[in-house]
Amino acid sequence: MTSRPLTSLPTPRTPDPQDAPPLRWGIAGTGGIAANMVGAMQQHSRQQVVAVASRQQQTADAFADNLGIEHRHVGLEQMLADDTVDAVYIASPHSEHHAQALAAVAAGKHILVEKAFTRNAAEAREVVAAAREQSVTALEAMWTRFLPHIDILRQLLADGALGALTTVSADHGQYFDEDPDFRLFNPELAGGALLDLGIYPISFSSFVAGTPQRILALGDRAFTGVDGQVSMLLQGEPGTAQSVINTNLFARTDTTASIVGRQARVFLASDFYAPTTLTYRHRDGSELSYDGGAIRGHLALVHEAAHLAQLVADGRTESPLLPLEETISILETIDEVRRQLGVTLPGE
Structure with a gap:
């Protein structure tokens, strides 16, 4: 610890999201944050968004048509049965995170769960315990940490x-x-x-x-x-x-x-x-x-997706x-x- 002023700031060690090996992603939810995440991955990474799940076919189709996603599923269960999906980004309301994360983990999918991870700590402990039991990678989508x-x-x-x-x-x-x-x-x-x-x-x-x-x-x-x-x-x-x-x-x-x-x-x-x-x-x-760096606004959501993909490639289940x-x-x-x-x- 020094009292002398710095003459330069440290260089950020944040990896280029393009360097992360690609995962095949399914998107749970079709709201604004889900669309922002898909756009970020498509523009600034090699991540592949292959599926989306919504409660209604019309909503899933509209989201997929707009963002060029091939597989459109009604309900999360249908998407979790899709063998083309490696990881699930959960972008539904907070009330759904616990159940959807548990279902995705049970299906052997890696999970990136929008903040707040769950409604409360008890629900989070259940999801974490399940992810560790299944040896899948789990991460809270608090994008700030990865900027x-x-x-x-x-x-x-x-x-x-x-x-x-x-x-x-x-x-x-x-x-x-x-x-x-x-x-x-x-x-x-x-x-x-x-x-x-x-x-x-x-x-x-x-x-x-x-x-x-x-x-x-x-x-x-x-x-x-x-x-x-x-x-x-x-x-x-x-x-x-x-x-x-x-x-x-x-x-x-x-x-x-x-x-x-x-x-x-x-x-x-x-x-x-x-x-x-x-x-x-x-x-x-x-x-x-x-x-602040080259990737601005919601496009910077890509950093958390790339981070999870790198964790998976490295065989790590936690960040x-x-x-x-x-x-x-x-x-x-x-x-x-x-x-x-x-x-x-x-x-x-």
């Missing part, structure tokens, strides 16, 4: 370049019209700010500061009863960094993040969880920046960049926050 600017931050933290950490700050709020059928307001679909938006800053805090031992939460519900606005304080052992986190469904926030150390600080511009500018500023006022135990611990944090707020979901 170049985050690898720079990873190296800065490993090198102690910021000094002892004091504060981590991150926020994620978006405006949505109050539609009770919209998935983020719908309890039946495991709606709420925490599982869809808040998980980004919570996962970021976990990445930077580790698993919290102390959690304080204050929040308000949306009109449907799901968590609508939440502020959190997270801390490990006393004397370690404190994380200040906000999320809400009611208004667009800055969606920035910062890490403050005794020697230097790092600021991640909006949107911190996507490819963006990282700025390092030493306490002497000197400053260095990284612009060192986002271990399954950390995925579980992040959901344990969310479980505790919801407990403090008195928010439960149907079926929990």
Whole structure:
């Protein structure tokens, strides 16, 4: 650990997604994030999207026609019986992740499951146990972990370049019209700010500061009863960094993040969880920046798909960049926050 300012930032070690060996993918879900992922894989990798599953044939056909996918299935079970599928990207509402992930694992498919991995930690433990039993690769699709600017931050933290950490700050709020059928307001679909938006800053805090031992939460519900606005304080052992986190469904926030150390600080511009500018500023006022890399916007989703494909090629069932135990611990944090707020979901 040094008090001297850096003269250059580390070079990101993020692999070129084109270098990952191809897997044959099936897509569970036909929403916007699924379309973004398919487009990202098709444009920036050798991954092969061969199938899609939807509850209705018409929806599956429209999605496949638009993106050039050969096999169209009604229901996940039909797609899981498709021998051309090696891995499944689960992009359905949170309420479906647990059952769909278990079904895919039972069929021997590798899984990339959109965040939040499941509704709660108990469901995540079941999926993780099943994946380990079947020796398939499982990964939470928290794309932030696999981006170049985050690898720079990873190296800065490993090198102690910021000094002892004091504060981590991150926020994620978006405006949505109050539609009770919209998935983020719908309890039946495991709606709420925490599982869809808040998980980004919570996962970021976990990445930077580790698993919290102390959690304080204050929040308000949306009109449907799901968590609508939440502020959190997270801390490990006393004397370690404190994380200040906000999320809400009611208004667009800055969606920035910062890490403050005794020697230097790092600021991640909006949107911190996507490819963006990282700025390092030493306490002497000197400053260095990284612009976020060549692959921008939702096309950067390709990094997580390529990462899973490389894990499979290497015979690894879990990622060192986002271990399954950390995925579980992040959901344990969310479980505790919801407990403090008195928010439960149907079926929990």
